Amino acid sequence: MADVAVVGSGPNGLAAAVVMARAGLAVRVYEASEALGGGARTAELLEPGHVYDVCSAVHPMALASHFFRDFGLEQRVELRLPKVQYGTPLDGGRAALAYRSLERTIDGLGQDGRAFGRLMRPLVEHVEGMLDVSQNQLLRMPADPLAAVRLGLATLSQGGPWWNRRFAGDAAPALLTGVAAHAIGRLPSLVPAGAGLMLSTLAHVGGWPVPVGGSGAIVDAMVRDIEAHGGVFETGVRVRSLEELRPARAVLLDVAPPELLGIAGAALEGASGARYRRTLEAFRFGNAACKVDFILSGPVPWAARELRDAGTVHVGGTRAEMAAAENEVAAGRHPSRPYVLVAQPSVVDPGRAPAGRHILWSYCHVPRNSTVDMASAVMDRIETFAPGFRDVVVGWKTTTAAGLAAYNPNYVGGDFGAGLMDVRGLLRRPVLSANPWRTPLRGVYLCSSSTPPGPGVTGMPGYHAARHALKDVFGLQLPELGL
Missing domain, CATH: 3.50.50.60 (FAD/NAD(P)-binding domain)
Known part of the structure; x- marks a missing residue:
């Protein structure tokens, strides 16, 4: 009983x-x-010996979660950090890169490094207060009201049409937008901005770990x-x-x-x-995702070689290009050049595939209830920044938005955010x-x-x-x- x-x-x-x-x-x-x-x-x-995460793959929030901290997750599960926490490829073989070190990240962003630092440093320094806000019901007094105000002001700065005001180049905006686009929605807007800033902050605190196995x-x-x-x-x-x-x-x-x-x-x-x-x-319920899992004969041939050390890659080009793709989805359309979220577990966990092979986890956003197979569009988008990508693809499996909904009743219409x-x-x-x-x-x-x-x-x-x-x-x- x-x-x-x-x-x-x-x-x-x-x-x-x-x-x-x-x-x-x-x-x-x-x-x-x-x-x-x-x-x-x-x-x-796909094939025996190739191990994939059916849904979530990279876990910055698991390290930050009050529950998992109390549970002692790091003592129970081996969590490995990549050398590059996440990155966004740009044209000309360039990439915007986020390292565990905020200072190293700032140094790599060129002319916008200082502006990025002014945005992110207060959040990193007050991360515990931000976590109190983000992990509880909003209708309560935050434990650290000043941290809540800082997060609110940063969110406001990146959540409206003025979001480029502090930046002169394309690297820092693309780095931020790649994370904000995790939250399926129109860009710019407040909730993706806030969620993106929270996740970006965690990259410089605990990192974006991949669980072994x-x-x-x-x-x-x-x-x-x-x-x-x-x-x-x-x-x-x-x-x-x-x-x-x-x-x-x-x-x-x-x-x-x-x-x-x-x-x-x-x-x-x-x-x-x-x-x-x-x-x-x-x-x-919100819009949805189409997931594409790959078997590769080698690592992704990113033109920006630093991305080969990244656990997560946000493929979508500039801030404007990513926003255009996400706003197409918000309007109920399938973008021809989608924003693609890519995880490279093999970078830190080579046991996910047999020797000489790699796995690649990816998805792009689509309208809810979509039955469209976006595998070709996903491969084309990756190929833009990794010439020769199709040559290393051994096989793939597509799970459409309708397939996600069938897999898990909580993902109504393919909305994995429930x-x-x-x-x-x-x-x-x-x-x-x-x-x-x-x-x-x-x-x-x-x-x-x-x-x-x-x-x-x-x-x-x-x-x-x-x-x-x-x-x-x-x-x-x-x-x-x-x-």
């Missing part, structure tokens, strides 16, 4: 299960797939901890009703709002329940509340990326939901989470 039922075994569901099991409660985790991990699974997608190593570490504290897993089980989870006293749902409606909709009666149901029905990331989407995620993880149903909590702080392998939505469930249902405090 379980005290706690967790539905969904993505990083957030597992984080909730870790907290509850560590508190001494009997925990049972239900997963619709035969494999655990959700957006952090690792698998052989793949993102599944993070999942495995959490699963081992849950099982060590008595937790039980049931895979291949699709929960369709709260009745199936009785007599659990607390239910934590790592699902998107439509799935929550399917599971708990019948119980949402009365004024507060009906109002919550309407809010869930109106929840907005909800539109704009200002309204940050504040109403899924409801405007000081406790958006709590539903109107006694003991039922939402803990997916559709709740604050949103997408990313942080475990924080699960951590927050579990923290409230412990107090509300069981009258317990947070347990110790470390080794």
Whole structure:
């Protein structure tokens, strides 16, 4: 008999299960797939011996997450940093490069190095206050109000049509825009700017690490901890009703709002329940991604050779070119020259492929529900900055936006962020509340990326939901989470 039922075994569901099991409660985790991990699974997608991350691949937020810090992730999983944290190729064999050292990054940006430093140095110096803002519900007083103001002003400077005012060249703007474009949305705008600045800051603090063996190593570490504290897993089980989870006293749902409606909709009666149901029905999802995984016979032949040491490469050209591609997607069109986010795990983890081979992880943004295979456009875009790229391609696998949605019900329409990331989407995620993880149903909590702080392998939505469930249902405090 379980005290706690967790539905969904993505990083957030597992984080909730870790907290509850560590508190001494009997925990049972239900997963619709035969494999655990959700957006952090690792698998052989093309040929045996070639190991890919099915969704997330590089993890700056895992090092920064309050949950993973308390959990001692760095002691449980080997995380390797590339020599270059990320980079953006430009014409003429040039590249803008972000190193772990902020000063080295500034030195490499030429005429705009000082301007980049003036933007980034205050954020790096006050990163803990920024993390407090970015990892919690926004409707609260930040622990470091000055850090929140600094982040807000920096976001404003990069979130509007004046975003180029401080720069004279193209390298620094392209470096910043490549990161901002992680958040699918129109450029320039506030949420991509803020998310990009946060991720850029982390490159100069903990770095952008790659887990040895793949993102599944993070999942495995959490699963081992849950099982060590008595937790039980049931895979291949699709929960369709709260009745199936009785007599659990607390239910934590790592699902998107439509799935929550399917599971708990019948119980949402009365004024507060009906109002919550309407809010869930109106929840907005963003645009999507088309993912292309490659087997290569050698490293990517980047014209800017420094990019061969980069864990992540943002392929899209100048700031203006990347903005044009992203704004095409925002308008519901498939860009002919897309922004392509590339991860090169083999740079730091050569065991991902047999000797002499490399794997390459990539995606570009597309309109929601797209069934278009963007592999050719992705290869063309990489080839622009890596002449001869097609010659080293041995094979590839495309997962369209519709394929992502079929893989994970939380990715509605292929939106791997589980909800539109704009200002309204940050504040109403899924409801405007000081406790958006709590539903109107006694003991039922939402803990997916559709709740604050949103997408990313942080475990924080699960951590927050579990923290409230412990107090509300069981009258317990947070347990110790470390080794």
